[in-house]
Amino acid sequence: MIPGFRITPWEVSGDTVDYNSLISLFELDVVTTEVRNLFQEVFGEEHYLISRGIFYAHRFLRLALLDLKYNRAKVYIFTGRGASGPMHIGHLIPVNLAKWMQERLGLHFFFQISDDEKFVLRPDLGLKQVRKYALGNALDFVALGFDEKRTHIIWDTQVASWLYPLTLKLAKRISLSELKNLVKIDDSWNVGVAFYSVVQSMPALMMEMELNEPYRALVPMAVDQDPLMRVSVLIADKMGLRKPGMIHSKFLLGLKGEPKMGTRYPESAIFLTDPPEVVREKIEGSACGPPRRCPALSYLRAFDPDDESFFSIWEVCFNDPEEGCKLAKKRAIEVLVPFIEEHQMRRKEMRDKVDEYLMKEPPIPLDKSLDPRD
Ligand code: TYM
Numbered sequence: 001m002i003p004g005f006r007i008t009p010w011e012v013s014g015d016t017v018d019y020n021s022l023i024s025l026f027e028l029d030v031v032t033t034e035v036r037n038l039f040q041e042v043f044g045e046e047h048y049l050i051s052r053g054i055f056y057a058h059r060f061l062r063l064a065l066l067d068l069k070y071n072r073a074k075v076y077i078f079t080g081r082g083a084s085g086p087m088h089i090g091h092l093i094p095v096n097l098a099k100w101m102q103e104r105l106g107l108h109f110f111f112q113i114s115d116d117e118k119f120v121l122r123p124d125l126g127l128k129q130v131r132k133y134a135l136g137n138a139l140d141f142v143a144l145g146f147d148e149k150r151t152h153i154i155w156d157t158q159v160a161s162w163l164y165p166l167t168l169k170l171a172k173r174i175s176l177s178e179l180k181n182l183v184k185i186d187d188s189w190n191v192g193v194a195f196y197s198v199v200q201s202m203p204a205l206m207m208e209m210e211l212n213e214p215y216r217a218l219v220p221m222a223v224d225q226d227p228l229m230r231v232s233v234l235i236a237d238k239m240g241l242r243k244p245g246m247i248h249s250k251f252l253l254g255l256k257g258e259p260k261m262g263t264r265y266p267e268s269a270i271f272l273t274d275p276p277e278v279v280r281e282k283i284e285g286s287a288c289g290p291p292r293r294c295p296a297l298s299y300l301r302a303f304d305p306d307d308e309s310f311f312s313i314w315e316v317c318f319n320d321p322e323e324g325c326k327l328a329k330k331r332a333i334e335v336l337v338p339f340i341e342e343h344q345m346r347r348k349e350m351r352d353k354v355d356e357y358l359m360k361e362p363p364i365p366l367d368k369s370l371d372p373r374d
Contacts (some may be wrong), residue, residue: 004258008184009228012251012260012353016293017249019056019223026226028057028248040063043104049097052301052310057223057248059233064218064245068105073214073242077101077115078203080154081141083134084122088269089336090252090261092144093302094220099144101218103184106151110203110217110363111139116156117199120192131157137356140272142354154203154357162362163199166206171198174231175239176199182234183227201232204244210364217244220289222251224260253298257287259335270299276341282333288325291317295330304335 005014007022023030027303035058042065049055067073079094081087095111104111116131125338134155139155156163173300176194179188183197205216219229236243251260254268261269270282286295297317304310312333317324 006137007224009224009226012262014259017251017259022223023057025139026057026223026230028059028223028226029061029239029363031058031061031247035062035065037096038062038069042068043101045104045326045331047097047100048305048307049093049302052094053250054302055097055220055247055249058228059230059246059248060243061245061247063243064216067214067216067242067245073216074207075216075245076107076108076207077216078110078111078112078219078244080114080200080203081119081137083113083115083130083137084125085133085263085266086265086271086273087137087140088261088271089299089303090222090269092272093249093252093303095141095144095221097220097249099146101220101352102147104148106147106150107218111141112154112156112203114156114196114200114202116192117159117196120196127157134158135185136273136360138344138354139347139350142350142357143343145346146357148356151357152363154228156199156357158334159362161358162208163202165297166194166210166362167202169209170201170235170239171195173235174198174211178234179231182230185305188200197228197231197313198235200228201235204229204232205236205239205241206362208241209239210362216242219246220242221246221248223248224251252302253293253295255282255286255295257289259291270336271341272343272347274340276337276344279340280333280337281303282328283336286329288322290321291324294321294325294328295333296325299332300328304331330346 005017015363034052036046064075076077076226077098081091098109101107107257113134117132118125119127119130138153144261179194181196185193202342204217226248256268258268291297291314294317300310313324313327316327
């Protein structure tokens with residue numbers, strides 16, 4: 001435990017997040033210059049989400065990069081979203097890096113929508129409600145524009161016929177005490193959360209497990225998901241599978257300067273479904289603070305690809321926070337309002353196309369021994 005804040009896959013609380021302490025708490029590796037260089041070599045250039053330190057930590061990322069560099073294993077991207085409500089712009093950080101990596105190298109991308117997770121976790125959410133959110137989230141995802149042939153949505157409650165047997169194979173490898181230790185749940189939690197904690201590992205291991213060929217998942221996510229994804233590392237070790245390479249990001253701040261924009265706190269978030277004028281008002285009314293606590297600057301850091309503009313505003317924020325805040329808000333409106341407008345147009349256009357991205361069949365024929373007719 002680190003005094004002053006608490007971070008689990010399901011809760012972030014406290015005034016600020018001490019990202020450096022998290023590195024030692026979670027036993028992560030820092031994204032060093034050497035890793036950045038390797039990343040750049042493999043992908044041909046560096047993404048600003050990495051050069052600006054938003055993705056700042058990793059676990060086994062070098063292994064995934066070396067696999068890509070030497071063609072040692074087939075690398076695919078895996079990340080996800082828990083369907084607890086509409087998506088906000090913070091959720092786009094891992095997805096944007098994933099999309100860029102897919103575009104650079106033509107990688108397959110599996111996106112898990114864990115409506116099951118949010119159903120077992122949240123007493124206030126019914127199954128019908130989370131499934132409704134799942135469909136809305138799938139639409140938001142698809143509207144971002146992906147290579148249709150290489151992008152696959154795993155909507156958990158919708159693919160149970162193959163997700164369940166594959167998850168069973170993993171679940172029997174991990175004891176309750178190991179799980180409790182990793183994801184920090186105790187005896188008061190419902191068993192649905194415990195089982196879900198293994199479901200999130202399934203897509204990270206499924207390809208190698210089923211095909212018995214060298215595959216490795218590459219997982220961009222925010223740092224809060226690390227304890228859940230560590231489950232996949234433990235199971236991979238026990239089953240002799242390749243561990244996923246993960247890269248961890250910091251959080252986008254909430255509108256009032258909360259350390260994490262969150263669906264559960266709608267007043268902290270800019271949702272992808274907010275009307276553009278609401279987005280403008282939210283940014284105008286957002287809190288002001290020094291660079292590390294300034295919401296508008298955090299939005300620019302994550303969404304303004306123009307380095308010159310971002311760093312010049314950052315410098316003003318540093319020397320004169322009040323003036324910097326005005327500039328940051330103005331520019332954040334310039335960047336985010338048109339983005340949201342376009343996103344909502346594409347969202348409408350993609351309404352009938354979503355189905356094509358939803359996986360129905362498993363990505364690989366299920367282990368034949370599961371079929372009693374053989
Ligand atoms: P969820 O739905 O809470 O969040 C989806 C992804 O977005 C990240 N995230 C943020 N990143 C930056 N700033 C923020 N304010 C912010 N809020 C959330 C989360 O870390 C996550 O990467 N259990 C997962 C869903 C999931 C998943 C996965 C995540 C299913 N399979 C595989 C990563 C990898 C969840 O509830 O995320």
